[in-house]
Amino acid sequence: MRRLLVATLLLALAVAAPAAASEERPTLADLEDEIVCPVCTPETLEQSNSAVADRMRAFIRQRIAAGDTKSEIKEKLVAQFGEQVLAAPPKSGFNVLAWALPLTGGLLAGVGVGLLALRWSRAREPEAPLEASSNGGPPLDPELEQRVDEELARFDA
Amino acid sequence: MAARAKILLQAAAVAVVALLIALLGWQIAKTEEGRGLSAAVAAGEAPPAPGFTLDSLEGEEDVSLADFRGRPVVLNFWASWCGPCKDEAPMLQSAWERYGDRGLVVLGIDAQDLKVDGRRFAERYALTYPLAYDGNGSTLGRYGLTGFPETWFVSRRGRLVGEYIKGPLDEETLERNIQVLLGAA
Numbered sequence: 041m042r043r044l045l046v047a048t049l050l051l052a053l054a055v056a057a058p059a060a061a062s063e064e065r066p067t068l069a070d071l072e073d074e075i076v077c078p079v080c081t082p083e084t085l086e087q088s089n090s091a092v093a094d095r096m097r098a099f100i101r102q103r104i105a106a107g108d109t110k111s112e113i114k115e116k117l118v119a120q121f122g123e124q125v126l127a128a129p130p131k132s133g134f135n136v137l138a139w140a141l142p143l144t145g146g147l148l149a150g151v152g153v154g155l156l157a158l159r160w161s162r163a164r165e166p167e168a169p170l171e172a173s174s175n176g177g178p179p180l181d182p183e184l185e186q187r188v189d190e191e192l193a194r195f196d197a
Numbered sequence: 198m199a200a201r202a203k204i205l206l207q208a209a210a211v212a213v214v215a216l217l218i219a220l221l222g223w224q225i226a227k228t229e230e231g232r233g234l235s236a237a238v239a240a241g242e243a244p245p246a247p248g249f250t251l252d253s254l255e256g257e258e259d260v261s262l263a264d265f266r267g268r269p270v271v272l273n274f275w276a277s278w279c280g281p282c283k284d285e286a287p288m289l290q291s292a293w294e295r296y297g298d299r300g301l302v303v304l305g306i307d308a309q310d311l312k313v314d315g316r317r318f319a320e321r322y323a324l325t326y327p328l329a330y331d332g333n334g335s336t337l338g339r340y341g342l343t344g345f346p347e348t349w350f351v352s353r354r355g356r357l358v359g360e361y362i363k364g365p366l367d368e369e370t371l372e373r374n375i376q377v378l379l380g381a382a
Contacts, residue, residue: 079309091279091280095278120312121333
């Protein structure tokens, strides 16, 4: 149990440390895949070669050089291009729905499928057990069984 | 109780689907508004120009189309990163200077652009006509824009007249449409 706790803590640290560094000292690559090119949506800056994407990359480089954090740079871009410039909607206000709806939908669908599976498995009539043959295998056709018995009797005789 | 919960669940599911369809319809209607304008102007009609209020590119004050009611307006959509917009800018500045005394307004909308780039562009081409900033492109769909630059002509009564120019203007086209604009009510 203790090992599991330590492993979880280490994993959390391993994920959190680079994220914090990326927030404080972002690189162009950190932002390029989180910002959408406004004239070629849904392409991100990373995927776009458009003129406006080039200008936006230059703007991001300038802001990085000026010491802005990742959030500050994003805020400046949102102030100019609107929230649609973000590849993922912010987790606040009405935009929470964009995150909550798919998760809730997935969860509800999972619960629904589970309940249906349970109901179907209960509703199914138990099938009449097959009469096992003497060797534990599937039962033989009575006609065939009679023939086998006759052959065995003849063999014994 | 179970039956009631089932009905409630079904009603909720139907409501969600209806909401999504309504949202889709609203989005399509918004897009079609601009396309409808283009078709109407091509058919010789003069539909009302969609109104807007945007930030000024250079100052803090708002720029609204309604501010220019009673004056003919050359409504030009541009962006600093657009190549043909660079060729067009001196032509529009010249028209603004030549026809300003007859009430003509050239109104430039810098859209989907960095504000600092738009300002630099205006400075470089010494643009003195009113410039609005539409960074998120809120007006583009309403005017049915497909790229930059594009130009509409708005009459004194706020109606779209003349031609809808998809692409760069040339002297002759601009002059012809300005004459239509000045002659229109």
